[in-house]
Amino acid sequence: MNQKRLLPISVVLLMAVAFFLLISAFRNDSILFDNDLKVEKKKTISGYNYTIFTATTSKLDISLTRPAKTDATILLCTAGAFTDLQNFTVDGLYIDHGKVLNKTKINNSLGGAIKIINGACEIFPTEKGKLLTDSLINFVVAKNGSLFQQIQMVENGAGAKYKDVKLFQRRAIVKLKGNKIAVIESYENITLSAFTTDLIELGALDALYVDMGAWDEGWYKNPSDNKIMTIGRMKTQTDKQCNWVVFKMK
Numbered sequence: 001m002n003q004k005r006l007l008p009i010s011v012v013l014l015m016a017v018a019f020f021l022l023i024s025a026f027r028n029d030s031i032l033f034d035n036d037l038k039v040e041k042k043k044t045i046s047g048y049n050y051t052i053f054t055a056t057t058s059k060l061d062i063s064l065t066r067p068a069k070t071d072a073t074i075l076l077c078t079a080g081a082f083t084d085l086q087n088f089t090v091d092g093l094y095i096d097h098g099k100v101l102n103k104t105k106i107n108n109s110l111g112g113a114i115k116i117i118n119g120a121c122e123i124f125p126t127e128k129g130k131l132l133t134d135s136l137i138n139f140v141v142a143k144n145g146s147l148f149q150q151i152q153m154v155e156n157g158a159g160a161k162y163k164d165v166k167l168f169q170r171r172a173i174v175k176l177k178g179n180k181i182a183v184i185e186s187y188e189n190i191t192l193s194a195f196t197t198d199l200i201e202l203g204a205l206d207a208l209y210v211d212m213g214a215w216d217e218g219w220y221k222n223p224s225d226n227k228i229m230t231i232g233r234m235k236t237q238t239d240k241q242c243n244w245v246v247f248k249m250k
Contacts (some may be wrong), residue, residue: 035221036249037075044198049187051231052202053220056157058247059119060173060181062146064096066244069219069228073249078171078183078218078231079211080245081148082107088240093132098141106132111160112152114173114208117145119250122174123206125152148243151192154207159196168213169233170195173245175206183210183247185231215241 031147040052053076067077082091092107093100095115106134114123117140126132126149140147153160153172167189178187184202186195192209199207216232232238 009244037221037247039223040221042202044201046194046198046201048190048194048198049052050198050202051185053183053185053186053247054176054180055247058249060116060121061119061246061248062096062116062148063244063246064090064242066241067246070247074246075249076183076220076222076247078216078245079215079241080243081150081214082110082211083237083240083242088242090148090243093129093137094148094149094243095137095140095145095147097146098139098144100141103137107149110149112155112208113147113149115140115145115147117143119248120179121173121175121181123152123155123173123208125155151209152207153192153196153209154199154204156206157200159193159200162192163197164189165193169216171210171212171216171231172199172204172207173210174199174202174204174208176203177205183245210245211241214238215240 018096036055036058040055041049042052043049058075062080067074076189081094083089084091092105092110095101108129111125111128112123113126114121147165154244167187169189170192171185172195174184176182184199196207214234214237217235217238218231220227220231221227224230
């Protein structure tokens with residue numbers, strides 16, 4: 001075979017090898033990305049069914065702008081704090097990466113909060129807002145951290161008591177053993193009491209509610225194929241959602 005024929009064959013082979021390496025790299029990146037999110041289905045003694053979302057290396061974060069489904073760093077997105085129905089902004093104290101909102105509008109009917117610093121979170125009681133002091137706020141701001149108020153359902157493995165008996169699909173941010181963070185969602189419409197009891201059975205040490213009902217729209221990226229899967233069933237006020245919680249890859 002002469003050199004004139006060898007040259008184009010060599011070029012074709014080099015292009016084929018380069019293409020194969022490119023595809024392989026893409027697939028490896030996809031696998032690494034997909035495998036970070038774990039989605040489990042469990043049924044509790046009560047008979048209710050739950051979906052549990054956990055991520056190995058991803059961190060919890062918040063956003064005041066709607067997260068893009070095309071953002072490759074986000075694995076899961078859900079509503080966070082309640083929305084004030086008077087002005088459709090965040091209900092209660094909210095700290096967004098060191099920026100304080102609603103400092104004078106602490107919601108004294110909410111007994112819990114979550115602070116997030118460098119992706120690590122702490123769910124804690126506020127004694128109906130009394131513990132959201134200037135000292136705490138300044139600490140979170142100095143760390144460029146985030147915070148919002150919500151219903152704390154579980155504290156140190158003990159469940160809260162409720163008068164509310166309305167039936168809704170439920171969702172919560174949960175701290176499990178080993179400082180592991182999960183988002184747990186019920187399949188059925190249930191009461192807060194039933195949800196709290198089941199969260200404890202599922203291993204919750206601390207649990208904080210996230211906005212549901214008409215504000216329940218969220219999504220995650222399916223670990224098997226990276227396709228967007230929506231969560232939440234009502235979604236009638238989703239256009240008015242004003243804040244979100246995400247699992248975000250670093």
